[in-house]
Amino acid sequence: MILDWLVVVLLVILSLTILLARDLFWVVASFITFGLVLTLAWSSLQAPDLALAEAAIGGGLMTLFLIDSLGFSDPEQTSSAGGFPITKLQGLTALGSMIVAVPLLRAFWAGGAVSPGLGPLVEQKIELSGVEHPVSAVLLNFRFFDTWFEMTVILLAIVALQTLRGRTPRGDSLPSGQSDQVLTWFARLLSPVLILFSVYLLWRGKHAPGGAFQSGVVLGAALSVLALTGYQDFLLRSPVVSRLVVTLGVVGFSGAGLFPLVLGGELAELPSGWAGDTILIVETMAALSTGMSIPYLLVALQVPKDKVQCEERTS
Amino acid sequence: MSSSALFGGTGIIIFLVGLLGTFSLPHLLKKIVCINVMGSGVFLVLAAVGNKDVGATNDPVPQAMILTGIVVAMASSVFALALARQIAHRSGFWLLPEDREKL
Amino acid sequence: MTVSEFFTIASLILGCFFFLAGTVGLLRLPDTLCRLHALTKADNLGLGFIVFALILQSQSVLESLRLLVIWLAALLTSSTASYLIGRHTLLSRDRKDSHL
Amino acid sequence: MNAEVLLTAPLLGAIILWVTGSKKPLPVWAAVCVGTLFAGFGLGSELTEHGEPYRILLGGWQAPLGINLVVDGLTVFMVILTSLLGLFVGWYSLAFKHAGSSLFWPLWMGVWTGLNGVFLSGDLFNIYVMLELIALGSIALMVVEGHLKTQVAALRYLLAALVGSLTYLLGVALLYAEYGMLDYLSLGEVVEPGPRSSVAFGLMVSGLLLKTPLFPLHVWLPEAYSTPSPQTGALLSAIVGKASFYVLLRIWFQGCPAVPTPSLGRLLGTLGSVAIIWGSVLALRQRSLKRLVAYSSVAQLGYLFLIFPISASASGQPRWLEFAYTGTVYQLLAHALAKASMFLSAGIAVEAGGTDALSEVRGLAERRPVTVFTLAISGATLMGLPPSGGFTAKWLILKGALGVGQWWWALVLLIGGLLAAAYVFAVLRFAFDQRDEPEAVAEPTRSSEWAALSLALCSILLGLWLQEPMRLLVLGGIGINQ
Numbered sequence A: 001m002i003l004d005w006l007v008v009v010l011l012v013i014l015s016l017t018i019l020l021a022r023d024l025f026w027v028v029a030s031f032i033t034f035g036l037v038l039t040l041a042w043s044s045l046q047a048p049d050l051a052l053a054e055a056a057i058g059g060g061l062m063t064l065f066l067i068d069s070l071g072f073s074d075p076e077q078t079s080s081a082g083g084f085p086i087t088k089l090q091g092l093t094a095l096g097s098m099i100v101a102v103p104l105l106r107a108f109w110a111g112g113a114v115s116p117g118l119g120p121l122v123e124q125k126i127e128l129s130g131v132e133h134p135v136s137a138v139l140l141n142f143r144f145f146d147t148w149f150e151m152t153v154i155l156l157a158i159v160a161l162q163t164l165r166g167r168t169p170r171g172d173s174l175p176s177g178q179s180d181q182v183l184t185w186f187a188r189l190l191s192p193v194l195i196l197f198s199v200y201l202l203w204r205g206k207h208a209p210g211g212a213f214q215s216g217v218v219l220g221a222a223l224s225v226l227a228l229t230g231y232q233d234f235l236l237r238s239p240v241v242s243r244l245v246v247t248l249g250v251v252g253f254s255g256a257g258l259f260p261l262v263l264g265g266e267l268a269e270l271p272s273g274w275a276g277d278t279i280l281i282v283e284t285m286a287a288l289s290t291g292m293s294i295p296y297l298l299v300a301l302q303v304p305k306d307k308v309q310c311e312e313r314t315s
Numbered sequence B: 001m002s003s004s005a006l007f008g009g010t011g012i013i014i015f016l017v018g019l020l021g022t023f024s025l026p027h028l029l030k031k032i033v034c035i036n037v038m039g040s041g042v043f044l045v046l047a048a049v050g051n052k053d054v055g056a057t058n059d060p061v062p063q064a065m066i067l068t069g070i071v072v073a074m075a076s077s078v079f080a081l082a083l084a085r086q087i088a089h090r091s092g093f094w095l096l097p098e099d100r101e102k103l
Numbered sequence C: 001m002t003v004s005e006f007f008t009i010a011s012l013i014l015g016c017f018f019f020l021a022g023t024v025g026l027l028r029l030p031d032t033l034c035r036l037h038a039l040t041k042a043d044n045l046g047l048g049f050i051v052f053a054l055i056l057q058s059q060s061v062l063e064s065l066r067l068l069v070i071w072l073a074a075l076l077t078s079s080t081a082s083y084l085i086g087r088h089t090l091l092s093r094d095r096k097d098s099h100l
Numbered sequence D: 001m002n003a004e005v006l007l008t009a010p011l012l013g014a015i016i017l018w019v020t021g022s023k024k025p026l027p028v029w030a031a032v033c034v035g036t037l038f039a040g041f042g043l044g045s046e047l048t049e050h051g052e053p054y055r056i057l058l059g060g061w062q063a064p065l066g067i068n069l070v071v072d073g074l075t076v077f078m079v080i081l082t083s084l085l086g087l088f089v090g091w092y093s094l095a096f097k098h099a100g101s102s103l104f105w106p107l108w109m110g111v112w113t114g115l116n117g118v119f120l121s122g123d124l125f126n127i128y129v130m131l132e133l134i135a136l137g138s139i140a141l142m143v144v145e146g147h148l149k150t151q152v153a154a155l156r157y158l159l160a161a162l163v164g165s166l167t168y169l170l171g172v173a174l175l176y177a178e179y180g181m182l183d184y185l186s187l188g189e190v191v192e193p194g195p196r197s198s199v200a201f202g203l204m205v206s207g208l209l210l211k212t213p214l215f216p217l218h219v220w221l222p223e224a225y226s227t228p229s230p231q232t233g234a235l236l237s238a239i240v241g242k243a244s245f246y247v248l249l250r251i252w253f254q255g256c257p258a259v260p261t262p263s264l265g266r267l268l269g270t271l272g273s274v275a276i277i278w279g280s281v282l283a284l285r286q287r288s289l290k291r292l293v294a295y296s297s298v299a300q301l302g303y304l305f306l307i308f309p310i311s312a313s314a315s316g317q318p319r320w321l322e323f324a325y326t327g328t329v330y331q332l333l334a335h336a337l338a339k340a341s342m343f344l345s346a347g348i349a350v351e352a353g354g355t356d357a358l359s360e361v362r363g364l365a366e367r368r369p370v371t372v373f374t375l376a377i378s379g380a381t382l383m384g385l386p387p388s389g390g391f392t393a394k395w396l397i398l399k400g401a402l403g404v405g406q407w408w409w410a411l412v413l414l415i416g417g418l419l420a421a422a423y424v425f426a427v428l429r430f431a432f433d434q435r436d437e438p439e440a441v442a443e444p445t446r447s448s449e450w451a452a453l454s455l456a457l458c459s460i461l462l463g464l465w466l467q468e469p470m471r472l473l474v475l476g477g478i479g480i481n482q
Helices: A002-020 A024-044 A047-072 A075-079 A088-109 A119-129 A135-144 A144-165 A182-206 A214-226 A238-264 A277-301 A308-315 B003-024 B027-048 B060-091 B097-102 C002-029 C032-057 C059-099 D002-019 D023-049 D075-094 D105-122 D124-142 D148-181 D185-191 D195-211 D218-226 D230-255 D263-283 D289-304 D305-312 D320-355 D369-385 D389-403 D408-432 D446-464 D465-471
Strands: D053-057 D068-071
Touching: A002 A024, A002 B003, A002 D075, A024 A047, A024 B003, A024 D105, A024 D289, A047 A214, A047 A277, A047 B027, A047 B060, A088 B003, A088 D195, A119 A135, A119 B060, A135 A144, A135 A277, A135 B060, A144 A277, A144 B027, A144 B060, A144 D002, A144 D105, A144 D124, A182 A214, A182 C059, A182 D002, A214 A277, A214 D289, A238 A277, A238 C032, A238 D002, A277 D369, B003 B027, B003 D148, B003 D263, B027 B060, B060 D148, C002 C032, C032 C059, C032 D369, D002 D023, D002 D105, D002 D148, D023 D068, D023 D075, D023 D105, D023 D465, D053 D185, D068 D075, D068 D105, D075 D230, D075 D446, D075 D465, D105 D124, D105 D230, D124 D148, D124 D195, D124 D230, D148 D185, D148 D195, D148 D218, D195 D230, D195 D263, D218 D230, D218 D263, D218 D289, D230 D289, D230 D320, D263 D289, D263 D305, D263 D408, D289 D320, D289 D389, D289 D408, D305 D320, D305 D389, D320 D369, D320 D389, D320 D465, D369 D389, D369 D408, D369 D446, D389 D408, D389 D446
Parallel strands: none
Antiparallel strands: D053 D068
16 A cells, blocks of 8 residues: 555656656656656556556656757757646646546545446456456457457558658668677567567466567567667568568458358357467457567658658748 | 545546546646546546456456557657657757647 | 564565565666666565565465466566677677777 | 457457558458448347347456446447548548548558447446557657657547546446446446545546547647647547446436436536637637637537536436437547548548648639538538438437427527537638639548548538437437436
């Protein structure tokens, strides 16, 4: 309980730091710490799956992207970035509008007993789902449709990022000059371990916290480490093949979703008896494509340095 | 106060802090960070809803929703980040034009 | 208090001391390289002692091994990361010097 | 089988077009259009056979545990509308010389998937995922061409959309806390006004209002609709904003029918009226064609919100609500078709005239009679002239308003119509002006003009074809089960 209070107080303080700090570095640093503390909150709420995902995304991916953006931004601008509030009037209005917190908190606390939710129902049907871990059962069977379109969102995000580059990722925009011996050695050592770990997470998801997405993020980390240390060939050799790998997750979900129609079932009705195996195949495909997506995202974030449009800056 | 109530309330407060930041902070990177804070607030509320105190089985559905939500929110904020970076790169400012006039 | 409990507590206290010292060093020392020095002490020794304390309390060999692997992984990453930070610092310092 | 095609055909299209680099989008586009149109009409006939709304159990799981699709009259109309837009806007893109990047195709197919998902899904959380899919895809569509101005507008829109959907999600979370389910039809049977459900409802509604948007949350809209390519502007104003409004309708009348109070309805109605008048006045003051069309969207969206105050006083008289409801859906459809057509025509006019300035439209009637004709027809729908779909819509809303004794909305409809006439004629006046020296300008293809014209004609056709749609729309739809 004391730990809970500590976590909660830290979370509020960190969110206020994000709001009030003038220096951009403090904002980003607080946000990263915020993500780590949030991991504690998830464990405290008995949600180890979330803790894993948060560690992978909040602690890993977003940190990477934010720090990268921090390095990208102009240091003079970052310190004078304009804090909160810009004007006194704005500050007062903002604080006044915090009054909405009262009904919101009241709604959460005083709204009467929280409903039992779907926990008992999931428990009752879990045997039919093909997996033993309840969260995986919900994600990959009961609410298969959500996860299917979650994968589509990732795919669309990658396509969306390409609009900003207008071309497929190429090696020249990756940070070069990093072919350092120590780093290369470390990458060689680390990436196989990471890949092994991602396979472990994937396999584990069937009966315990873990699963396709977490596994995919770890795989993505391994591939990103490789891409950043000079082994980016796998991204470049064939755009069509790497695109195919990226779409693998959506393709897997679509296949598993559509195939039952052939057998005369409903959309996304995983065949009984085969549900577990279908889920494993779909998860493997999803993990592979998530893993491939992350270096793709990383590369797509880079603004090609040689294409500075200075004319727009001056106008 | 049970830990559900505690974390749920915190989630709502964090959501509002993030909302405030998104609207009032001019710097684009800060705006995006604040949106992520907002999202974390919502997810905390959801997790608190799913966490049943002693005796009852935990509800996995909110957890699954959070997992989906985290990924979806991440995809959007990575895109927002890339867009903001490109705007900063091309205009020279991490600001929307209307905020640039204010500063 | 058994012997193992005594050693657990002692090494936990030692570990915390190193973490504290590392943090103070990170905040107070003048430049990047010195700070790195403080930080690696916290990682290596602090975490080492805490892992040692936990190993003393662990139930099985497998668990102890896992804890050991955690420490080794942290050692490996922190040394690589500090190497990179250090190299970057030196390189940018050189660059600054050549500017002057 | 129909719903399945509607969901997966555009998705597979997106994947194929992206992997192959969409060098030849035509066959995939044609296949998706034909498939979804057939499926849309098939869904309609299936619904007529059933005689009442029905569910599709995804994965074979019944509602509270699984996600169910819900098919009723409104769904059928929305998916057919989306397919029509896909057909004509796609045709325009293929015919238009400067079609932009090849990424337009996979992104639009992705948005299309999300739209069909929103229209079919019966699950509040699934709707959140679909709304995010739509937002991400449509904002990427905006920046396909890569002008800085568009990118700024896109980021502003993205921030608004993210805030909107997170606010909506917080509402869903609170609703789940109280009732432990996400299926809106099942929720509709149990939700009662209470501190938690009212706040949850308020959050969901405000998130959706920000995304739709309703005055005064429309600040991001004009730039977002007017700066990207005409195809994207057309899609955004025609259907993307409408998806959020669609969810709002579902929640208001089916998800939490007991929660909204009459005063909340009146508030939305009033804001809608202000939007109608303020948006039209601003449209009238624009000096650029695309911005004029964008501001007219603010106004036309206002009409959609008149249903809420009418419904508040229509309890016990479902007939009037039925009128208001059909009118609103008609307004939604007619505006979508007409506005898409206007954006496409504006694109042609800009291409032919060289700039976006309204005064440069001068002489367009001589050079581009078809485009001017298209602008006139779609303008007629916006004004609400008979026999357009816009007229039917406004007439139905009027009937509903007068039926429940709220005559003041008639005034708003009248002023809105007059102002719309003013800004449409402002465009047409320039178009019929003589221009002395026709400059050498790019020549948009004839075919792209026909695409825009077809959309405008669809909006007229909607007004002529009333019996069947009305019967389908009230099939178990909103307002009937109360």
